[in-house]
Amino acid sequence: MIPEEDDSLTPRPPRRWWHLAAVDVTPLRRHRDFRLLFVSRFVSFFGSMITTVAFPYQVYQLTHSVLLVGALGVLEFGAILAFAFLGGALADARDRRSMVLLSEAALMGCSLLLAGNAALAQPQVWLLFIVATAWGLFDALQRPSLDAMLPRLVDTDELAAAAALGSIRSTLGQILGPALGGVLIAAFGLSVTYLVDVGTFLVGLASLGMMRAVPPPVDAERPSFRRVIEGLRYARSRQELIGTYVVDMVAMFFGMPLALFPAIAQNLGGARVLGLLYAAPAVGSFLFSATSGWTNRVHRHGLGVIVAATIWGVAIIGFGLSPVLWAALFFLGLAGAADMMSGVFRSVIWNQTIPDSLRGRLAAIEMLSYTSGPALGNFEAGVVASIFSVRVSVVSGGVLCVIACVLCAAALPLFRAYDARLYHLAPDPRPDSVKRENQ
Known part of the structure; x- marks a missing residue:
């Protein structure tokens, strides 16, 4: 038998810088269900971004508040x-696929309700707030299953690439959705705008329906308060989380x-x-996601999150001080790049440190973390703007963001020092009897 040649001794040409930066599409090429999920989330999220523009715009037009x-x-x-914790359990x-499907159908119903309300001669403001509440409810039931599915669809060494692809998918939706949303509102009105979102939900549901089932772990227990507490204890034990x-x-x-x-755009x-x-x-x-190939070679993910969040704060300060539209758009773009950098590194940490038996419950905590900040932050920004001014609200928020990031870096040394090369998965928190049954 002829021995195989040792490739490790064969010199290889250096990779060009653009090859190092280009996004890795391996998960899309290798995994059918990941492709279907990618299509579903892209189309559905695109429509949701249209509604994300129309929804607050309608409230502001009706209330001027x-x-x-x-x-x-x-x-x-x-x-x-x-x-959220019910959704995680x-x-x-x-x-997990069934949970995503059912929640997606309910969210489509919310958009139908918005379209019907917008078609009325006098749209009801109270109904908009009911829909906002329902939106949060169904999102809470869907997101943990959606996040917990990813590690089951790709290989472990493809998690960073899958996260970057998810970032590209969401950012394309965030670019195209709001831009089209503004055009649709101006050209056709709010009711048609919401109906476009309904159409994207239908495409997303069809793609999800073609995926294979993603059943829970074989030793899964019934949802219970004890199971929720188990997830909280695990999160508390891991400073990197x-x-x-x-x-x-x-x-x-x-x-x-x-x-x-809406207030800034009015002027x-x-x-x-x-x-x-x-x-x-x-x-x-x-732009960050499309050049994210280098993130596969970053191992200090905790430090990367801190740096990214600090850049976000600096960019928000620049946005608040911008005297012209093009400068404001530049700093908002920089903020978006920093946010995506943080999101990629946070996703890798989550998927490296959480056992599959806990992914749903920990995904619920993740969801609370990345939805609570924007939700409460928008309210805080509105309060400060109503007391002082819009500019004061934006600039002061950016300054406080930078200060908070510095304090977090000092208070969380294990998170700051997190290195994926030195990481070892924490012990499985399940009872020994359950683990033995699964062996």
């Missing part, structure tokens, strides 16, 4: 807070200006400018 626009986020977060005990939650929450709480966009050109403001962070996110 930035405080009430911010209250939308508080109601949505309140529902997420109430149902169900994700660890039920078929606590760091991902806290840093993102404080950055978004102090530096989230989205609730102020800059109306609905079309509003779409640009919403799309600008997504452009930055997309």
Whole structure:
């Protein structure tokens, strides 16, 4: 038998810088269900981003209150807070694909309700707040199953690439959705805009329906309060997880200006400018994601999250001080790139440190962390703007974001020092009897 040649001794040509930076599409090429999920989330999220522009715009047009626009986020977060742990427990005990499907259908119903309300001669403001609450409820039931599915669809060494692809998917939606949303509102009105979202939900549901089932672990127990506490204890025992939650929450709480966009756009050109403001962070996110190949060679993910959150705060300060539209869009783009950098590194930490038996419940905690900051931050921004001014609200929020990131870096040394090369999965928190049955 002829021995195989040792490739390790064969010199290889150096890789070009653009090869090192280019996004890794291996998960899309290798895994059918990941492709279907990618298509479903891209189309559905694209439509949701259209509604994300239309929804606060409609509230502001009906009430002329930035405080009430911010209250939308508080109601949505309140529902997420109430149902997130139920969604996490169900994700660890039920078929995850089915949970995503059912929640997606319910969210489509919310958009149908918005379209019907917008078609009325006098749209009802109270109904908008009910829909915001329902939106949070169904999102809380869907997101843990959605997040917990990913490690079951790709290989472990493809997690960073899958996270980057998910970032590209979401940022494309954030770019195209708000931009189209502003055009649709100006050209056809709010009811048609919401109906476009309904159409994207139908495409997303069809793609999800073609996926194979993603059943829970074989030793899954029924959802219970004890199971929720088990997940909370595990999260508390891992400072690297606590760091991902806290840093993102404080950055978004102090530096989230989205609730102020309708008021800012009112002075800059109306609905079309509003779409640009919403799309600008997504452009930055997309540019980062499209050149994210280098993230596979980063191992200090905790430090990366802290640096990214600090850059976000600096960019928000620049946005608040911008005298012209192009400068404001530039700093929003920089903020979006920093947010995506943080998201990629946080996703890798989560998927490296959480056992499959706990992924649903820990995904619920993750969801609370990355939704609570923006939801409460939008309300905080509205309160400060109503007391002082829009500019004071944006700039002061960015300054407090930077200060909070520095304090987090000092208070969380294990998170700051996290190195994926030295990581070892923590002991499985399940009882020994359960683990023996699964062997």
